[in-house]
Amino acid sequence: MVKHHLFWPLTVLGALLLFNLVYSPAFFRIELRNGQMYGSLIDILNFGAPLILVAIGMTLVIATKGIDLSVGSVVAISGAIACLLISKGADQNAFGLVMLAVAVALALSVALGIWNGLLVSVFGIQPIIATLILMVAGRGVAQLISGGQIITVNSETYNYIGAGALGSLPFAIYVVLIVLLVASLLTRRTALGMFIESVGGNPTASRLAGIRSRAVMFAVYIFCGLCAGVAGLLLSSNVSSADGNNAGLWYELDAILAVVIGGTSLNGGRFYLMGTVIGALIIQTLTTTIYIIGVRPEITLVVKAFVVLIVCLVQSEAFRKTLVQRFKMRKYPLEQEVKRHA
Amino acid sequence: MLKKQYLPIVITVCLLGLMFAAGSFRYTGFFSLQVLFNLLIDNAFLVVAAVGMTFVIVSGGIDLSVGSMIALTTMISATLVQQQGWPPAVVIPLVLLIGSLFGSAMGAIIHYFKIQPFIATLAGMFLARGLCYVISINTITIDNSFYTSVAQTKIMLPGGHFISISVIIALLVVIGAIYLAHYTRFGRNTYAIGGSEQSALLMGLPVARTKILVYTFSGFCSALAGVVFTFYMLSGYGLHAVGLELDAIAAVVIGGTLLTGGFGYVLGTFFGVMIQGVIQTIISFEGTLSSWWTKIVIGLLLFLFIVFQRLLSARRSVHKI
Numbered sequence: 001m002v003k004h005h006l007f008w009p010l011t012v013l014g015a016l017l018l019f020n021l022v023y024s025p026a027f028f029r030i031e032l033r034n035g036q037m038y039g040s041l042i043d044i045l046n047f048g049a050p051l052i053l054v055a056i057g058m059t060l061v062i063a064t065k066g067i068d069l070s071v072g073s074v075v076a077i078s079g080a081i082a083c084l085l086i087s088k089g090a091d092q093n094a095f096g097l098v099m100l101a102v103a104v105a106l107a108l109s110v111a112l113g114i115w116n117g118l119l120v121s122v123f124g125i126q127p128i129i130a131t132l133i134l135m136v137a138g139r140g141v142a143q144l145i146s147g148g149q150i151i152t153v154n155s156e157t158y159n160y161i162g163a164g165a166l167g168s169l170p171f172a173i174y175v176v177l178i179v180l181l182v183a184s185l186l187t188r189r190t191a192l193g194m195f196i197e198s199v200g201g202n203p204t205a206s207r208l209a210g211i212r213s214r215a216v217m218f219a220v221y222i223f224c225g226l227c228a229g230v231a232g233l234l235l236s237s238n239v240s241s242a243d244g245n246n247a248g249l250w251y252e253l254d255a256i257l258a259v260v261i262g263g264t265s266l267n268g269g270r271f272y273l274m275g276t277v278i279g280a281l282i283i284q285t286l287t288t289t290i291y292i293i294g295v296r297p298e299i300t301l302v303v304k305a306f307v308v309l310i311v312c313l314v315q316s317e318a319f320r321k322t323l324v325q326r327f328k329m330r331k332y333p334l335e336q337e338v339k340r341h342a
Numbered sequence: 343m344l345k346k347q348y349l350p351i352v353i354t355v356c357l358l359g360l361m362f363a364a365g366s367f368r369y370t371g372f373f374s375l376q377v378l379f380n381l382l383i384d385n386a387f388l389v390v391a392a393v394g395m396t397f398v399i400v401s402g403g404i405d406l407s408v409g410s411m412i413a414l415t416t417m418i419s420a421t422l423v424q425q426q427g428w429p430p431a432v433v434i435p436l437v438l439l440i441g442s443l444f445g446s447a448m449g450a451i452i453h454y455f456k457i458q459p460f461i462a463t464l465a466g467m468f469l470a471r472g473l474c475y476v477i478s479i480n481t482i483t484i485d486n487s488f489y490t491s492v493a494q495t496k497i498m499l500p501g502g503h504f505i506s507i508s509v510i511i512a513l514l515v516v517i518g519a520i521y522l523a524h525y526t527r528f529g530r531n532t533y534a535i536g537g538s539e540q541s542a543l544l545m546g547l548p549v550a551r552t553k554i555l556v557y558t559f560s561g562f563c564s565a566l567a568g569v570v571f572t573f574y575m576l577s578g579y580g581l582h583a584v585g586l587e588l589d590a591i592a593a594v595v596i597g598g599t600l601l602t603g604g605f606g607y608v609l610g611t612f613f614g615v616m617i618q619g620v621i622q623t624i625i626s627f628e629g630t631l632s633s634w635w636t637k638i639v640i641g642l643l644l645f646l647f648i649v650f651q652r653l654l655s656a657r658r659s660v661h662k663i
Binding site for chain 2: 069126129133136142143244253265266300302309312316
């Protein structure tokens with residue numbers, strides 16, 4: 001069981017939740033108000049939805065030994081263009097208008113994904129630098145779209161995407177589930193997942209083995225762009241506004257962190273979608289916990305740094321071995337000595 | 343005869359010249375030695391930080407804590423000098439020591455616990471930035487006579503041009519780093535580890551020591567860059583140098599170093615920083631750009647440069663995908 005790749009991420013998540021249970025028992029209370037569920041756990045799922053989406057896209061990119069730094073900017077662009085279109089409409093609540101805005105935003109995200117894919121797979125530029133270009137320029141594009149200001153919209157229909165409820169759960173959770181389901185089916189029920197891992201392991205060898213490495217790389221960057229675009233829609237519709245400057249700022253780092261906490265190596269060749277989801281949930285739970293226990297805002301980052309370090313250390317096999325050895329040595333120093341000589 | 347492996351640097355230098363020439367044709371007053379020296383003056387801290395980053399990247403790792411470490415250094419210097427009244431002669435060695443220790447701690451975690459450099463240094467980045475806010479969330483201005491005099495000293499060169507003391511520090515760091523990379527055991531070990539850590543280990547090279555030293559050196563360079571940055575800004579602030587690690591990484595990569603490790607030159611990094619400096623100078627000469635167009639143009643110029651570099655060096659078959 002310890003060997004299972006989800007064991008340590010789940011343990012960490014469990015430990016965080018346990019801490020919350022001890023600290024404030026109200027954490028686990030879920031209330032039904034007007035047929036909709038409320039509570040910290042639901043909040044974590046709801047507010048964590050954009051991060052989970054971005055991290056799912058990032059997982060596939062990282063599996064090909066790439067990295068996508070531009071997701072934060074894509075989040076900002078997608079939110080900005082959707083809000084701009086809706087705010088220009090005569091009737092902001094019109095279903096057609098909102099659908100059009102969503103379609104345009106997603107198309108733009110796909111286009112940005114194509115741009116990244118083009119740079120990485122056709123031009124052969126190192127992923128970190130290829131996506132850095134869009135990270136810098138994309139932030140500018142988002143500000144250009146929003147005119148450097150925060151666009152607010154007044155549309156119940158658009159607001160539903162990020163803040164509405166279907167049944168008794170937030171709509172955003174369903175969006176995440178659908179994307180997760182599509183990604184898992186595509187990668188685990190078809191050979192695509194194997195292709196991605198193979199390209200991550202060795203692109204040249206994969207090409208010689210008959211896999212179209214370039215097409216695979218192209219696909220993962222497009223998918224990552226699309227995920228970031230959906231996340232941007234969720235984020236902006238949740239607050240009914242788009243902020244070109246700050247929306248999705250440093251999202252790429254949190255997303256990469258979620259992927260790594262989930263057990264996917266940055267060296268490519270292996271990926272765990274469920275691990276990533278749990279990783280993202282760990283980060284969101286941590287953020288919520290920090291708010292709940294009222295850590296002073298000045299030291300929030302320090303707390304985060306230590307938790308991240310501990311989470312990674314717990315997952316590191318080398319670290320666990322060192323700990324276990326220390327423990328054993330301290331307990332039976334003589335016995336071990338004797339055994340070694342015998 | 344020019345060796346084949348120097349080609350990326352040569353291409354970088356040529357493109358740097360081309361960009362500078364383009365700027366000179368477009369803007370009056372662009373073509374002067376002082377503009378060139380200003381590049382050095384304004385980017386001295388980036389040169390120092392990027393040199394440390396070069397070693398890390400050559401060894402196959404990455405260091406994201408650079409920008410935060412610079413901020414932390416400015417913050418510690420400002421607090422100690424300004425609020426505690428410590429003499430700069432004590433404060434500067436102290437911050438350099440703190441930077442080195444910080445780097446070696448990250449290096450030890452990366453090596454002994456096999457944690458991916460990206461994540462270990464990301465935690466370091468959060469920690470250093472967080473410590474800044476713990477010290478203070480406000481800007482602390484420095485008016486200590488030593489710092490102001492270093493900041494204002496102009497070293498006159500023939501022809502009425504001048505450079506600052508920071509430029510001398512940056513150039514010394516570059517020269518020292520070139521020596522370190524190519525003429526010492528430490529440098530060769532770094533390249534070997536970047537090429538293949540497993541082989542380096544089997545060859546009997548001191549992998550653990552070298553890896554930790556690489557991060558120590560990067561931490562030292564970040565702290566030194568922080569000192570230079572303190573001279574430049576004359577203040578300590580938790581939001582100084584946000585995202586500077588990405589500038590440093592970009593400079594290293596533009597300079598022809600491969601992120602996979604084992605290949606790259608310190609001199610290339612120096613020119614990489616200069617390229618970024620020229621891009622910024624062109625933006626400032628353009629003058630009328632709004633802040634978002636600035637970002638777009640920076641991205642666009644970066645893109646053009648990288649594509650050119652890629653096309654020109656496409657015939658190199660060694661590092662093809």
